[in-house]
Amino acid sequence: MEDSRLERLSCLAVCAGAGGLALGLEQAGFDPVLLLDNRPVACETLRLNRPRWNVLETDVLDFDPVDHQVTYDVDLLAAGLPRVKAGAAVARVDDEEIRVLAATIMLMHGVRPRALLVENVPDLVSKPAFEPVRAYIAAELQHLGYRHHWFVLNAMDHGVPQDRKQGILVALKGDAIEDFVVPTPDAKPPVTVGEALGASMASRGWPHAAAWAAQADRVAPTLVGGSWNRGGADLGPTGSKRSWARMRVNGGTVADEPPGPDFPWEPSLDVKGMVSLTVEQAARLQGFPGDWRFAGRKTARYRQIGHASPPPVGRALGLAIRAALPARA
Incomplete structure (x- = not known):
């Protein structure tokens, strides 16, 4: 349920899919200035449910924020990215999923959001095969003045009747990451x-x-x-x-x-x-x-x-991120 009392913040949603992450973030007070996806049927779903949303059918690999200046300085860049191959022994830089992840990080240079949220498989957080990917991301974010945190959430701990572990990356400018608190599991038992x-x-x-x-x-x-x-x-x-x-x-x-x-x-x-x-x-x-x-x-x-990010998890993450964001000057 969207809380109308929340101050509305802005976000750019890439690889938006069916809108699960964007919907959860909307409930947490983030309104998208633009949503990207390269599948026509996903874009149709987004427009079907939110006619007012600005939906662009394009690949994040081809997206240039210079052509869409509405994305500059948004509060949040959010990405529910295609799943990297969790079973891979070595993360290959030419894998499509890794290229999309890298392109999303590179968007930080042009968009300069106040916060970044990336959702993917749990293995991306801790598996040795993905250490080069994590090191690349850390170097890029540090260069831009962001500090970051990797962690894993299970959707069943946030009102979703499904055992679904998600690997999460959150980054915030400066020292704001010190105020970020990973969403805690619900007190109620999981829904069956x-x-x-x-x-x-x-x-x-x-x-x-x-x-x-x-x-x-x-x-x-x-x-x-x-x-x-x-x-x-x-x-x-x-x-x-x-x-x-x-x-x-x-x-x-x-x-x-x-x-x-x-x-x-x-x-x-x-x-x-x-x-x-x-x-x-x-x-x-x-x-x-x-x-x-x-x-x-x-x-x-x-x-x-099946490919979507559960909206209740998006809401929990959105609330945690906005609680850590300093007030705008």
Whole structure:
């Protein structure tokens, strides 16, 4: 929920995707002066939900802030970047994801925001393979007068019904980083899949919804968007599918609608006795509000959700960053 009492600050959002990070930051008081993404369907999603947002369909590798001076001196540069290859033994400078990360850091030279927020995989924070990347970032930020902090958050600690670890980089000008406090986990226990989706599963009169929700008594495994270039929509790799199967969910597909009154639920059977999640239910597990719409066909909609940053985490990070920013002169 957006807090209207907050002083509105400005941000530039790159690799904005379906808007999860931007939405969370909006709730924390940051209004985007410009949002960038290179996928037409993601830009359509952003415009569908926030017609007033200034959305530019372009690659961050091609973006020049000289042509968009509205981005100069924004309060925050925020980037939910494409995931670097977490399993790589060596971080290659020619990997597309590393090039996008480097381009985002180079934007700091032209934009000169008061703060930087980058969200990616946890391995980027601590794995030895990414030490050269971290060293490059540290040198660039120090040269520009920023100090920075790497850390890992889990979305389930911030109201998201999903075990989703995120690697975070925050940088602030001068000594302001000393006032930055990493968001603390919520006092309440994590929301389970059954709690999050029980009402949705019952929405078409499925008589087994309550029984299903009762046994879906844990958080979801990490939703994975998968490749944009091949395959259909599913809930992730083999390990994730096994976790879903223990909650009697078929992780190999995405449904068009929740189960109806005649859907047979037999926990003793294989996938034939399991329910499948809809795109809208996947969005709920990512922490999107029910009125956030996604453009495109089913697979494209699911891809956007799986690749998104959960809005509640964006809100928590936004509030922590704005609390550390000194008042403008």
